[in-house]
Every structure is written in C-alpha cells, then in structure tokens.
Amino acid sequence: MxxxxxxxxxxxxxxxxxxxxxxxxxxxxxxxxxxxxxxxxxxxxxxxxxxxxxxxxxxxxxxxxxxxxxxxxxxxxxxxxxxxxxxxxxxxxxxxxxxxxxxxxxxxxxxxxxxxxxxxxxxxxxxxxxxxxxxxxxxxxxxxxxxxxxxxxxxxxxxxxxxxxxxxxxxxxxxxxxxxxxxxxxxxxxxxxxxxxxxxxxxxxxxxxxxxxxxxxHADGICHVYVDKSADMNMAKRIVLDAKVDYPAACNAMETLLVHKDLVQTGGLNDLVVDLRLEGVTLYGGPRASAELNIPETHSFHHEYNSTACTVEIVNDVQAAIDHIHEHGSAHTDCIITEDHEVAEVFLRQVDSAAVFHNASTRFCDGARFGLGAEVGISTxxxxxxxxxxxxxxxxxxWILRGSGQVVDGDKGVTYVHKDIPIDS
Known part of the structure; x- marks a missing residue:
C-alpha cells in the first residue's frame, strides 16, 4: 500500500x-x-x-x-x-x-x-x-x-x-x-x-x-536550572542532580546550570560542582564559570548534551538568568531554585518557555507526570x-449551529443577541 x-x-x-x-x-x-x-x-x-x-x-x-x-x-x-x-x-x-x-x-x-x-x-x-x-x-x-x-x-x-x-x-x-x-x-x-x-x-x-x-x-531540549542567591542549597543539590542524572538522555534533562554570583563566595557553587562530579558529570563552563572553576570552556551555550555532561555559568541576578535563557535556550523547560517568592514570580512570568518551574526538577515536564495519561511529544x-x-x-x-429555519436575507430578518449560555444547561 x-x-x-x-x-x-x-x-x-x-x-x-x-x-x-x-x-x-x-x-x-x-x-x-x-x-x-x-x-x-x-x-x-x-x-x-x-x-x-x-x-x-x-x-x-x-x-x-x-x-x-x-x-x-x-x-x-x-x-x-x-x-x-x-x-x-x-x-x-x-x-x-x-x-x-x-x-x-x-x-x-x-x-x-x-x-x-x-x-x-x-x-x-x-x-x-x-x-x-x-x-x-x-x-x-x-x-x-x-x-x-x-x-x-x-x-x-x-x-x-x-x-x-x-x-x-x-x-x-x-x-x-x-x-x-x-x-x-x-x-x-x-x-x-x-x-x-x-x-x-x-x-x-x-x-x-x-x-x-x-x-x-521541538528541535532541542536545552533546559536550564537557575540557582538564585536565596536558594535552599540542600534543595538545590537534590533538584540539580535529579535534573541532570535521573535520565541524562531525556529532552527534559538539565543541560545548563546557571548560578547567582553570590554563591561563588558562599561556597554554594563549589558544593553543586562537587556533587555533579561525584555523579560522573563532565562540566563545561561559560567564560565566567570556566575561569572560576578551571574547567574547559563550552563551544556553545546552545548545546544539548543528552549525556552526563552539562554547562555551568555564573550570572549577576535573576534578570541576567532570564536574558541568558532567552538568548541561548530552546523554550523547553526552565527552572528557578529560590526561597525569594518575588524573584520566583519574576522568573515564572518572564521566562517564555513551554514549561517554567519553581523549586522542582525539570524532569517533571512529562505527559504522564502532568496527568495527561501519556504524551505524543513535547512542543516548543x-x-x-x-x-x-x-x-x-x-x-x-x-462549530455546530442548530436553527429552526432561519435565513440571513441581508440580516434584515435576524435580531442578533450573542448571549452566552452556560455549558451545563
């Protein structure tokens, strides 16, 4: 056939x-x-x-x-x-x-x-x-x-x-x-x-x-996790590791980790890096993270590894994280980890991706997990x-129209009311 x-x-x-x-x-x-x-x-x-x-x-x-x-x-x-x-x-x-x-x-x-x-x-x-x-x-x-x-x-x-x-x-x-x-x-x-x-x-x-x-x-699944300065670091470690290593080949796995600059001084960045390395994740850096962590610089921020590797970059604040995601992301799934709800709302409102999360792993972006029963795919x-x-x-x-003999006749014989009827009536 x-x-x-x-x-x-x-x-x-x-x-x-x-x-x-x-x-x-x-x-x-x-x-x-x-x-x-x-x-x-x-x-x-x-x-x-x-x-x-x-x-x-x-x-x-x-x-x-x-x-x-x-x-x-x-x-x-x-x-x-x-x-x-x-x-x-x-x-x-x-x-x-x-x-x-x-x-x-x-x-x-x-x-x-x-x-x-x-x-x-x-x-x-x-x-x-x-x-x-x-x-x-x-x-x-x-x-x-x-x-x-x-x-x-x-x-x-x-x-x-x-x-x-x-x-x-x-x-x-x-x-x-x-x-x-x-x-x-x-x-x-x-x-x-x-x-x-x-x-x-x-x-x-x-x-x-x-x-x-x-x-x-969707052509790419370049998912970001942004760890804000106010993040609960124990929570951040759990989410970052799950987003990267639960199933690295998935399109909803984290490919880029963005970290607030203040976490360099507090040791938060180092803690995240140590945990990723312990899980066998190969790290590549943007210009700032590459210099800070002494890791190879990534050839592109717009890169989907589909493996136990990811890009790390340091950003100044939530707005810089949003700008980075808009410039280099694929509008798939992006996440913020923060205890500051005002910052979280800024991220959730402004990141123009198909799925945007607060304090939850990107791996939740899935038809079965969303309660859809199954998914035909993910659309960006x-x-x-x-x-x-x-x-x-x-x-x-x-559109289904039910009438009783009406004709338009130049709209002379019809009085339009356009009245909404409750669906359950």
Whole structure:
C-alpha cells in the first residue's frame, strides 16, 4: 500500500472510530492495555534483539538508552493507558455555547484533527503512547519509526492493532517501514493534518523544512536550572542532580546550570560542582564559570548534551538568568531554585518557555507526570499545543449551529443577541 493509500485508509478508519460511543472507545484502550501485559515476554524478546543489534552496529549510548524497554516499562505503559481510558471523553466536548438569535444556538466543540504522521527515533514506547492518544482523540495515524527499533515497533503495532475491533479496522494505524517513503508522506498536505517528529535536532529540522503540513514538536531540549542567591542549597543539590542524572538522555534533562554570583563566595557553587562530579558529570563552563572553576570552556551555550555532561555559568541576578535563557535556550523547560517568592514570580512570568518551574526538577515536564495519561511529544512551537502534548493537543474545534429555519436575507430578518449560555444547561 502506497503512502497516499495508507493515509486515506487511516482517515476512513478514524471516521468509523469517531462514530463509536465513548464507552466503546474506552473498551478499545482497555483491551490494548491488557494485550500489552499479556504479550510482555514477546515484546521484551523483540526489544532485546533490537538492542543487541544496535550495540553490535556501534550506535551511540544515548540512542541505545532510549531504545531499551526497561523492566516495568510495559506495565507502566498499561497503567498510563488505563488512566487515559478513564479520563473524560475529549471528543465532542462543548467548549462554548452561544445563542446567536432567537432559536439559533451555536456550539464550539472539540473535534479530532484527522490523520497524524509521527516520525520518531529510538523510543519504542513512543509508538504505544502515540497510538493510544490517537485512539483516544479519534485520529488516524501513520507511524515511521527508526530502523534501530524495527522489531520492537513491529510487535508493538501487531499487539495494538489486533486489539482494535474490525468495525474500526486495523488500518487506523499504519506503520511506514521505509525511510524512502517519508518525502512522499510529507507532500500529502491534503490527507495528513499534522506531523509530529520525535528525535534528533537534525530530524526535526529536516521535517520542518520539507513539508507544508503543520509540524508540532521541538528541535532541542536545552533546559536550564537557575540557582538564585536565596536558594535552599540542600534543595538545590537534590533538584540539580535529579535534573541532570535521573535520565541524562531525556529532552527534559538539565543541560545548563546557571548560578547567582553570590554563591561563588558562599561556597554554594563549589558544593553543586562537587556533587555533579561525584555523579560522573563532565562540566563545561561559560567564560565566567570556566575561569572560576578551571574547567574547559563550552563551544556553545546552545548545546544539548543528552549525556552526563552539562554547562555551568555564573550570572549577576535573576534578570541576567532570564536574558541568558532567552538568548541561548530552546523554550523547553526552565527552572528557578529560590526561597525569594518575588524573584520566583519574576522568573515564572518572564521566562517564555513551554514549561517554567519553581523549586522542582525539570524532569517533571512529562505527559504522564502532568496527568495527561501519556504524551505524543513535547512542543516548543508557539501554537495551540505547547509543553507536553496529550489528548487535547490532538484536537481542533468544530462549530455546530442548530436553527429552526432561519435565513440571513441581508440580516434584515435576524435580531442578533450573542448571549452566552452556560455549558451545563
């Protein structure tokens, strides 16, 4: 089946999915969760084969880390799916109701986008999260995974599609296996409604430059933690270490540590540096930190390490930290650690990132941790969906107008009142 045929088939299946009741769509999600747990051993075996092949091929450690389905991952995915199933049905939700005129009622409702194309690298769990979010939001889906996860993706798709009832059809989700098909898919702006790339900066940039289809995603995850002069240093150490070493390959891991200049004199900077080094983190400095700590100077502040390395720089105050983030960041997730709530509010109001935190690790920027059930990705695009994107980010709106024979007739016969009607009425 060619690219266009796959996209058209996904749209047709999505319309059948939307025609089901909320309870029937919920049952599909629960069936998938059960199927994943039932087939965990088989999924793990296929994933281990992918990991062994990637190691033999000499792939980077960060890619292999993202490829591995760690113990407990399948049960966590199943748990997320059940959480998603039990959330309020997002389709056809009335967002606003207005009486336009006598006997003329207008509703703004939530509606599926249509067909999504997801191009992703390494992470096989991304296939599961995206597929289930697509089902929950009533969208058709085309997936293109990396060749390094070929066996993992194939078995996961098989398990998921076998749980989809024939009345909807397994073509709701299509797996594109050849890289050569991507250029053709990116030309299908008449049958694909949104592209979501998940992977390297290079992948995201290539896709953004190759399509007229709207693209949702982020090219970089250059996350900052700023430690203010009034920070509780025990708290700061916990947050900085978690943000960097909990999962260094994640897009929400800290890549740059900014420290208030007063912490040089108090020893706070040194304490943070010692703790990072004890965890095996390689440090690079901006001009000030490089001279102060005698560490190599970074070649660029706009750099995502995706490993146990980070940049450190000293700044004069919160405004300097904000300016640094705006100049060198990627608008993903940025954090301030401070006990001064006025300073915290300045940071939270002025940092123009998709997620901005006070006294909490950047690692919390995640769909499951935010209670979205799962995420299709993290968006730094300044569009309708920003930050972790769950079901709501895969919806658009439709206008439903209910009348009783009215016509415009040059607006002579209509008296407009434009009166808001409570949604629960």
């Amino acid at each position: 060619g690219a266009r045929e796959m996209a058209v088939a996904a749209r047709e299946s999505s319309r059948r999915l939307q025609a089901l009741s909320s309870e029937e769509r919920k049952k599909i999600l629960l069936a998938v969760a059960n199927a994943l747990e039932t087939n965990e051993k088989l999924i793990t075996e296929e994933n281990e084969a992918d990991v062994a092949a990637a190691e033999k091929a000499g792939y980077e450690k960060s890619l292999i880390s993202r490829l591995v389905l760690k113990p407990g991952k399948i049960s966590n995915l199943a748990k997320s799916i059940r959480m998603l199933a039990n959330m309020e049905d997002p389709i056809g939700h009335v967002l606003k109701r207005t009486q336009i005129a006598e006997g003329l009622i207008l509703e703004k409702t939530s509606s599926p986008l249509g067909v999504l194309l997801i191009v992703f690298e390494s992470r096989p769990e991304a296939l599961v999260q995206i597929a289930l979010l697509a089902i929950r939001s009533g969208n058709g889906l085309l997936l293109k995974g990396g060749k390094e996860a070929k066996q993992s993706n194939a078995i996961l798709l098989k398990v998921i599609t076998e749980a989809i009832p024939e009345s909807v059809g397994s073509k709701l989700i299509g797996l594109v296996t050849s890289r050569d098909e991507i250029p053709d898919l990116l030309k299908l702006d008449d049958v694909i409604d949104l592209v979501i790339p998940r992977g390297s900066n290079k992948l995201v940039s290539q896709i953004k430059n190759s399509t007229k289809i709207p693209v949702l995603g 695009s300044r569009i309708h969906a920003r930050g972790p994107v769950g079901v709501e980010g895969l919806l658009t709106t439709r």
